Amino acid sequence: MDQWYRIDNTGKIFHAVSSATNSSVFRVSMIMNDTVEPECLQEALDIVAVRFPTLTVRVRKGLFWDFMEHNDEQLLVKPETGHPCSPIDRKENNAYLIRVLYFEKRISVEIFHSLTDGGGAVEFLKTLVYQYLVQRGEAVETDGVILDPEDAPDPEEMEDSFERYASSDTALRQVGRAEKAYQIKGTAFEPPGIHVTHGVVDGTALNAFAKSRGTSLTGFLTSVLIQAIHEERMRRDMTDGTVSIALPISLRRQFPSVTLRNFFSVANIGVPMDGYMHLEDIIKEVTGQLISHTDKNVLQAGIDRFVSLQGKWIVRALPVLVKYPIMRIGFNQYGERSKTMTFSNLGNIPVPDSLKPHVDRMEVVLYPTRKSPINAAVGTLNGRLTITFARSIEEADIIRAFFKSLADITGLDVEVYSNEWGDMR
Amino acid sequence: MNQCPNCDVWTKDGHCPLCREDLSQDKGAAWYPYYDPELHKKRTNISRLAILLGILAVFICLAINIIVIPQFLWVFYVAIGVFYVVVSLTHTILSASHIGGKITAQVVSLTIVLLVIDFLSGDMQWSVNYAVPFLIVAGILVISIIILTVRLKWTGYLSFLLIMIALGFLPLVFFLSGLADVLWPSIIAAVFAVTVFTLLLLFANRSFMTQLGRRFHL
Numbered sequence: 001m002d003q004w005y006r007i008d009n010t011g012k013i014f015h016a017v018s019s020a021t022n023s024s025v026f027r028v029s030m031i032m033n034d035t036v037e038p039e040c041l042q043e044a045l046d047i048v049a050v051r052f053p054t055l056t057v058r059v060r061k062g063l064f065w066d067f068m069e070h071n072d073e074q075l076l077v078k079p080e081t082g083h084p085c086s087p088i089d090r091k092e093n094n095a096y097l098i099r100v101l102y103f104e105k106r107i108s109v110e111i112f113h114s115l116t117d118g119g120g121a122v123e124f125l126k127t128l129v130y131q132y133l134v135q136r137g138e139a140v141e142t143d144g145v146i147l148d149p150e151d152a153p154d155p156e157e158m159e160d161s162f163e164r165y166a167s168s169d170t171a172l173r174q175v176g177r178a179e180k181a182y183q184i185k186g187t188a189f190e191p192p193g194i195h196v197t198h199g200v201v202d203g204t205a206l207n208a209f210a211k212s213r214g215t216s217l218t219g220f221l222t223s224v225l226i227q228a229i230h231e232e233r234m235r236r237d238m239t240d241g242t243v244s245i246a247l248p249i250s251l252r253r254q255f256p257s258v259t260l261r262n263f264f265s266v267a268n269i270g271v272p273m274d275g276y277m278h279l280e281d282i283i284k285e286v287t288g289q290l291i292s293h294t295d296k297n298v299l300q301a302g303i304d305r306f307v308s309l310q311g312k313w314i315v316r317a318l319p320v321l322v323k324y325p326i327m328r329i330g331f332n333q334y335g336e337r338s339k340t341m342t343f344s345n346l347g348n349i350p351v352p353d354s355l356k357p358h359v360d361r362m363e364v365v366l367y368p369t370r371k372s373p374i375n376a377a378v379g380t381l382n383g384r385l386t387i388t389f390a391r392s393i394e395e396a397d398i399i400r401a402f403f404k405s406l407a408d409i410t411g412l413d414v415e416v417y418s419n420e421w422g423d424m425r
Numbered sequence: 426m427n428q429c430p431n432c433d434v435w436t437k438d439g440h441c442p443l444c445r446e447d448l449s450q451d452k453g454a455a456w457y458p459y460y461d462p463e464l465h466k467k468r469t470n471i472s473r474l475a476i477l478l479g480i481l482a483v484f485i486c487l488a489i490n491i492i493v494i495p496q497f498l499w500v501f502y503v504a505i506g507v508f509y510v511v512v513s514l515t516h517t518i519l520s521a522s523h524i525g526g527k528i529t530a531q532v533v534s535l536t537i538v539l540l541v542i543d544f545l546s547g548d549m550q551w552s553v554n555y556a557v558p559f560l561i562v563a564g565i566l567v568i569s570i571i572i573l574t575v576r577l578k579w580t581g582y583l584s585f586l587l588i589m590i591a592l593g594f595l596p597l598v599f600f601l602s603g604l605a606d607v608l609w610p611s612i613i614a615a616v617f618a619v620t621v622f623t624l625l626l627l628f629a630n631r632s633f634m635t636q637l638g639r640r641f642h643l
Contacts, residue, residue, distance in 0.1 A: 060581075416435070421460060
């Protein structure tokens with residue numbers, strides 16, 4: 001098979017900006033109810049890899065854009081030994097930009113963001129776990145909510161949906177530089193690494209609590225997070241400013257698509273914090289902004305702007321050697337400086353009833369970057385919601401304040417565990 | 426499970442993952458592998474060290490040069506030597522770059538070294554006339570031989586071969602701009618580059634054109 005793919009519109013950015021301090025590698029995991037059997041997992045992966053051709057690729061250098069080519073090497077499952085979201089060493093990984101890891105009861109898929117977003121990664125993980133259970137002889141069904149490994153890949157799964165939904169080539173550019181948001185600073189780990197802290201909560205009860213406060217689950221968690229950042233850092237440093245949380249928004253709901261490639265937008269929810277803002281005020285502000293930022297017309301304008309910029313001849317005709325440094329500057333000056341933290345909620349992941357007895361919950365880990373050294377992500381499975389903070393700095397004050405607030409405000413039990421990176425000396 | 430009185434959260438661990446408060450003697454479940462601090466200690470970055478030492482060596486030599494014989498600036502010979510050693514150490518030997526990239530980097534850095542040495546030693550034009558054209562021919566030849574040997578994985582070398590083929594015309598540019606005054610080595614380099622390109626077109630026509638389309642897609 002000699003298939004090749006252009007890197008999708010969003011993927012190009014991750015490709016340009018990844019570095020030692022920004023791996024652009026995120027993780028989705030499922031915690032099984034039994035210890036993982038590596039042989040069955042490898043057998044499952046050999047079958048599933050064929051079903052997801054856009055994820056099982058290698059990257060090749062091009063003059064104007066790099067591109068992805070089908071990879072004939074075997075993708076091997078590996079025991080987890082390093083910290084989550086470490087950069088993918090292509091030489092150690094048969095040139096793949098995806099790795100499948102196992103540890104005790106956890107099956108993890110770590111993916112370079114150029115290949116896909118959280119939605120695509122979750123589809124891959126679900127199919128992998130389904131096939132793994134099949135290999136173990138369990139009676140499980142796909143029930144239409146898991147991509148069947150037996151099916152041929154649907155061409156629509158490989159499309160760049162940005163191109164499909166872009167409605168105008170002459171979209172207006174956003175005027176001016178984005179407002180600078182409050183940025184978290186701290187002492188980088190030595191040796192460098194990523195500390196992850198997970199908090200597990202009853203997802204159904206938390207959702208009901210958020211609704212009772214007049215907001216969504218994402219709105220509530222974002223508000224608690226903003227309050228924690230303000231209480232722990234801005235009050236201490238006696239600084240006012242805007243706490244801006246970048247929320248990746250999957251576009252698949254508003255713009256129907258089955259693509260397994262990147263198809264998301266980012267909504268920056270910024271709340272000016274001045275010491276007089278109470279949680280109720282923050283919730284009101286966040287909820288209002290969430291509604292306006294996820295309006296279909298706003299998202300459409302974002303798609304148009306994005307596609308129109310990358311479609312310009314001057315952008316296309318510049319060699320990657322020139323283009324990538326410019327994209328890096330743009331990412332740091334416009335993307336990174338306008339947010340305090342990224343918080344990604346992958347939502348409630350549907351799985352067939354036959355799968356539920358075998359799976360406990362899921363975890364999502366979003367890599368930190370130099371200017372955004374703490375990032376958070378949420379995934380819900382089987383009614384169990386897991387909030388994961390990934391940080392590259394020693395200071396854990398914001399994370400501690402967040403979980404304490406969450407437990408105190410909601411009255412729900414929060415179970416916490418971590419990978420202890422940097423804790424053991 | 427233990428509840429942390431400071432953080433109001435529950436944990437199966439013996440201490441609170443948030444504030445490190447000891448909660449019980451029980452070590453709890455292993456959620457992640459043990460990270461051996463020794464294994465993850467930051468390795469001395471030899472590449473960075475080599476660059477720093479190189480710069481330091483050049484500055485020391487510059488000082489000695491100015492103090493001892495300021496009329497003859499031999500420090501430039503040292504500087505170009507240091508440049509080549511640093512490129513070879515950091516890129517050719519220590520980096521995980523593609524072997525095609527390493528060959529290309531060697532050809533480019535050696536070309537710079539030869540041009541500078543020739544210029545410093547009286548501008549006899551031996552570099553632009555003979556050394557650089559044959560160095561580029563050697564580079565194209567080495568990558569072509571590797572492509573013939575690796576067969577199925579040849580596409581990985583294509584970008585570097587294309588760069589080398591483009592470099593094949595550099596000696597001709599030197600001649601046309603008056604920097605070189607001997608034509609035949611420049612002609613040999615350009616003809617060799619065109620020949621290799623033509624052979625690729627003839628023997629790997631379809632896949633070569635496909636690869637060209639991918640590498641130059643806009």
